[in-house]
Structure formats: structure tokens, C-alpha cells
Amino acid sequence: MEVKLFNKWSVEGIKVDDPGLKRYINIKPVIVLRTGARHAGNRFHKSKVNIVERLINKIMNSGHKAKKHFKTSAYNTGKAHTAYNIVEKAFEVVENRTKKNPVLVFVKAVENAAPREEILTIEYGGARYPRAVESAPQRRVDQTLKLMTQGAYQKSFNSKKSIVNTLADEIINAYGLSTQSTALAKKNEMERQADSSR
Secondary structure, three states, X not given: OOOOEOXXXXXXXXXXXXOOOOXXXXXXXXXXXXXXXXXXXXXXXXXHOEHHHHHHHHHHOOOEEOOEEOOOOOOOOOOHHXXXXXXXXXXXXXXXXXXXXXXXXXXXXXXXXXXXXXXXXXXXXXXXXXXXXXOOHHHHHHHHHHHHHXXXXXXXXXXXXXXXXXXXXXXXXXXXXXXXXXHHHHHHHHHHHHHHOO
16 A cells, blocks of 8 residues: 555655755655654754655744744744644645646755855954855755745735745745745855855
């Protein structure tokens, strides 16, 4: 019997094309997308967690932006079941709009929006210089999930659009390489800055 995500979508035939991210995007199907931090404390534990579950975890706590608590909405209360429902409904919207398997669309969106380079600030004798460095594969996935959820929350904050629709928009835009996606726009900006600081 085939195990499907949310008991709806198969992961058969879905594969990660980016060789750097293959080991860090886990699409192994599980019955319940809730490991309850079973792998916490182990090195690279996040890679063992299904990528959709990692999105659900990010929805519960979207993280900080510019060292400040990021704007959150009433949805972001740390309730696992609420976050689970948000992602499931967003995937339904993605399926209706693209007519494709939403898990495949999401995996490709993460691949497209994962930044390859970023900027570090190095200090020499009181002067600071930007320096381009390659991003580690696990950090690439972490950054993408963070930027996707923050972008979705920002667009749903104080607007008529619900978090379900903004998250679906974010996934579809990143999949289609549209600059409307917050994660993709940030990736392009980071890589442009890294290129100019060489």
C-alpha cells in the first residue's frame, strides 16, 4: 500500500535535480507529518525530516527578520494542527491552479529559490569589507523555507488575502521563477550583492 502525504498526494517519481540539495530535501512519505523533534540535538537532523513537515514547522514559527521579531498574524500561534491545516489547504490551492502534484511544485520551488551565495562582513583594522561565500546546502534549504513563510505572512498581514492563499502564491511564484516570490527576489538580490563584492 502506497503512503501518501496528507493521504492525498503521492511522492512517486518526484526527485531533486540539484545535486547539492539531494541529501537535504527529504521527500520520503510518512503517515503523520509530525516527528515531534525526534531528531533534535543530532547533527544534520533536519535532513531526515520530510520537507513538507519542515514547512509546517516554519509556519508555526517563521523566525526573526533583521534581528527583530517579525510581523506575525493570528495564524502563527505555534499550534501544530493549525499549521498542518494551512499547508494542506495551500497545497490544495496549488493543485487547483497548476493542475500538478503540489508536492512536486513545492520541491521545485525550494530548489529554485535556494540561494547559492551570500555575503559575510570581514573586519580588517577597523574597516569592514563584504565578502562573497558559498552557502552550505542545509543552510540553503533553511533560508528558503524561512523566506517563503515570512513572505507569505507579510503579504497576508493587514490584507484581505488569507495565509493559505499567500503561501500558495509564494510556492507557485517560486516554482514559475517569478520575481513576485519573496524568496526568489531575495535570492537574486543576495547573489547580485555577492557577485559585486568579489
